[in-house]
Amino acid sequence: MHSESNAFRGDVLLAEKVMRGIDPQAVVFKLSNPAFGQEADLPFATRENVAAVLQAIGAQARPQDKVVVLLTTHGHVNLLEVYAANTRLGVVGPAELREWLAPLRGQPTLLMVSACYSGSFLPTLRGPSRIVLTAAADDRPSFGCQFHSRNTFFIEELLGQPGLAAQSLSDWVPQAYRAIEQRELALKLAPSQPQAFFGADVQAWARQPIAQWLN
Structure with a gap:
């Protein structure tokens, strides 16, 4: 899902490229609220559509499947913004997102939340x-x-790394987070301090090279 910005749309397309590189037959759902000058060529990333897509993924996923979810938008503490055509269409809070993700409970899931203050969603x-x-x-x-x-x-630092398929999440994530820190330091930006959580049941998956996710 992305909500109105060239950068957010770029995030979605980069994620799709990476997933297709791992599995050309991967089932990919894309939602996008077009920024000014962009075509409305994808279903809108409304609250209702995001909830419906997550429900559909939960219904279709097989036990051996890995699920990757990217949410990229503007955010504040305990909320993600939903915009289209410069119009605010509402917000999504941590408890609501947890409810939408409930159909994936027990399914190995990588959830990436690219938004300001997104660490506020992590405990939930x-x-x-x-x-x-x-x-x-x-x-x-x-x-x-x-x-x-x-x-x-x-x-960009998470999914744009060279040789990504040969790395595991356990290796890939710390490298990306260091690259983000160095990039912010070079630009004299306050550190964003990205956060990570690895659940007890997916530790083996986190150590597995990405290219072997389908094995």
């Missing part, structure tokens, strides 16, 4: 079968969401 979204990565701590903004940005810093 933790679960034994879940890996949760957030772009910032609960009291910090994240960067790269300007209208003309290609991607947010968080997703």
